[in-house]
Amino acid sequence: MRRAEPRLQRKLLAWLLGPLMLLLVLDTAAAYWTSRRFVNIAYDRALHEIAREIVMHVKGGESQPRLELSQTAADILLMDADDRLYFRVDAGNGAMLGGDIGMPPPSAVPVDAGGNGNARFFESTLRGEPVRMVSARMPINETAGAPVVHVQVAETLNKRSRLAWEVVASVVLPQLLLIVMAAIVVWLGVSRGLDPLKRLRSAVSDRSHLDLSPIDTHDVPGEVRPLVDEVNDLMARLSRTFDFQNRFVADAAHQLKTPVSGLKAQIELALRENDPDRVRHSLAQLYLSADRLSRLVRQLLSLARNEPGALDTVQLQPLDLNAFALEVSMEWVPHAIKRDIDLGFEGVEHPLVIDADRDRLRELINNLIDNAIRYSQTGGRVTVRAATTADGQYGLAISDDGPSIPVAERQRIFERFHRLLGTHEDGSGLGLAIVSEIATLHGARISLEEDVDGVGNTFSVFFRPRRDGSPAP
Ligand SMILES: Nc1ncnc2c1ncn2[C@@H]1O[C@H](COP(=O)(O)OP(=O)(O)OP(=O)(O)O)[C@@H](O)[C@H]1O
Ligand SMILES: [Mg+2]
Structure with missing residues (x-):
């Protein structure tokens, strides 16, 4: 099953939105904490003011202070549109002077409550509701020695929470809007940016499997250009391989047609013969034709095996060109003697190590010696030489x-099937094409010159020496 690849658009959005949302959450928390602090500073002052007002209603001397606050005055003082307020006043000696019995006594005020001067502010709960409280010790009037009372005022948190959230919303909402807009812009931008890729995809998917022409790189974004260039390069190589194979099949069919028709004609002729001697003669001819045909087939196969795309299957091993050329030349001696040709070898004293595929190199040398013997005149001379050239290459001539x-x-x-006009020797014109392919697979260069003595030809193949110079196995 195909694994669903994460799409670029989604990936980019995830990368953008993930950190932004995290930042938004942190920002919301920070904004809430800060606004809560400032809201408290503002409303605490008002709460402190109410405490002071209540204390102004405490009358009497040091011995017996009392709270003179009518219910109506208390209602007006504690009136608030959003919150409920509670108070409690205690004398210095701990006696409760008035207020809400449900409020804790002054001794219950937490020591770490924050405050200013002798007033302390803190969060608490009252009648099951969270409240903000002020707890202060104040003299009942400005005169020196006036009794000090303890006053506490508590207020529910409705307006504080609402204001804090309003501040947070005013900070966070524009940010949220910004993130949503950024996401939309990125989504649309990436989508537009990917348009050339979509066109590229349809350009590839719409083409025929036989169309190996390069993909048009005109509208391709720079990031994808190297990929398209690689694909085009691959198409060009495929196209060359297909061309080669098509030509090969056409050539092979054409070249095989004539000898096969010849064979058929010879067989028909032999079948019509009654004289055993003539039948034997026809069979001998047939054998020769079949032999030629089998050589042609072998050569065609060799041509296919050594085509340029075969580079991956070539196994280059260290090999001493000097010793190997001598070994292959020796195998030709009986044949050369038969044709009265003086086959000689001139080598060097030391090994000439190259990287080569043994079988293919043997085929290369065989084809060159075969040509040299075949096209030399009887009584001629053929020489195989292995040497180091002036520019440090290893040459075989x-x-x-x-x-x-x-x-x-x-x-x-x-070129394949190309033969010189007037060549009377048998052959199909494939030998040198195979030599050329094998040389290419080895990264070697071929040259053909007149022989040094001015008579005949010299075919030379130049190989690169093996890089680390290790001896042949
Ligand atoms: N050493 C040579 N001297 C003279 N002519 C040569 C020599 N080598 C090749 N030729 C010419 O080049 C042609 C091509 O050679 P090539 O080896 O490719 O094919 P071929 O020898 O005709 O056939 P085969 O496929 O059997 O080798 C030959 O037909 C011949 O005319
Ligand atoms: Mg030949």
Whole structure:
């Protein structure tokens, strides 16, 4: 099953919104804490003022202070549209002078309550409701020695909470709006930004599987350009491989048609013969034709095996070119003797180690020696040389003294099926094409020149020495 890939748009939004929302939560908490502090400062002052007003209603001397506050005056003093207020006044000796019996005595005031002067402010609960309280000790009037009373006023938190939340909302709501707008802008922006990618996708999905032309990079964003370039490069390589294979199939079919028709004609002829000697002769001809055909098929397969795309399957191993060229040349001696050709080898004293695929290199040397022997005149001389060149490369040269290949043909004979006009020897024109492919797979270069003595041809292949110079196994 295909794993759902996170989409770019969602990923970007998650990256943007995640931290922003976290910041918003922290900001809300900080805003609430700060506004609560300022709201308390403002309303605490009013609460303190009420406490002072209540104390102004305490009359009498040191010995017996009393609260002279009528219910109506108390109602007016404690009237508030949003909150309920409670108070309690205690004399210095601890006697309660008036107020709400449900309020705690002065001794219950927490010591760590914050305050200013001799007033202390703190949060508490009263009748099951959270309240803000002020607890203060005050003289009942300005005269010196006036008795001191303890007054407490409590107020529920409705207006404080409401104001605090109003402040928070005024800070947080614009921020929330900003985040929503940013999210919309990012969503639309990314969506627009991805338009060229959508076009690219349809450009690829709409094309035929046979269309290997490059994708148009005109409208492609810079970030995706390297990817498209790589895809185009891959298409170009695929196209070359397909071209090669198509040409190969066409060539192979064309080349096989003639010999197979020839075989059929020979068989028909042989079937019509009654004379056993002539039948034997026809069979011998048939054998030769079948042999030629099988060589052609082998060469076609070799051509396919060494096509440029085969690089991945080539296993290059360290190999001594000097010893290997000698070994392969030796195998040709009987054949050369049969054709009365003097096959010689000139090597060097030390190994010439290169990276090579043994079987393919053998095929390369075989094809060159085969040509040299085949196209030399009888009684001629063929020399295989292995040497280090002036620029440090390792060269393998095969010279013959047959007819020189015209300069104009020196490039074309490496093409498949190309043969020189007037060549009477058997052959299909594939040998040098295979040599050229194998050289390319080895990163080697081929050159064809007139032989140094001016007679015949020299085919040279130049290999790069093995980099670390380790000896051949
Ligand atoms: N050493 C040579 N001397 C002269 N002509 C050569 C030599 N090598 C190649 N040629 C010419 O180049 C042509 C192509 O050679 P190539 O080896 O590709 O094919 P071929 O020898 O004709 O056939 P085969 O596929 O059997 O090798 C030959 O037909 C021949 O005309
Ligand atoms: Mg040949």
